[in-house]
Amino acid sequence: MKVLPKTQFGDPILQTRAKDVSTSFLKTTACKTLIKEMIYTMRRAGGVGIAAPQVGKNLRLAVMEMRPTPTRPHLERRGPVVVINPTILKLSKKTVSDWEGCLSLQGVRGLVPRAERVTVEYTNEQGERVTEHAEGFWARIFQHEIDHLDGVVYVERMQDMKTLMTVDEFKKRVVKKR
């Protein structure tokens, strides 16, 4: 299995609204391979999600997978889930701030306010249109990945740029205090 090369913060593809995935492309071996390689790339990088623009593909496609991590040992296991042509139907008014990182902007973390709950409609790997209600960190991953499909990186969602810090500093100042 191939680890896909990742585009990095500043690359115009991360600043562009991605194109819808067509039904015909969804059925191709190329699409199935891309999905498998994106899941593999996400896992190898220790990420909880990756969007197609992050691997240089201008497509409204993302994969997500949640599991306990060293800095978030209490996360439950969810996924892997393939999210194609998603639409956010509803965002809760209530927002929560939590730490985010990004495989396109490695080595830093920042505090990002997001809706606590989200309702998303998307096409799954089987080509079915599904509606999902998500909350907590899973809802955060949805919002982070869908932002990528709209050309938005999490730092643009930050309210306090002073919370942008290196992973080392994050471990010292945030993880230790939990």
Ligand code: ZN
């Ligand atoms: Zn990201």
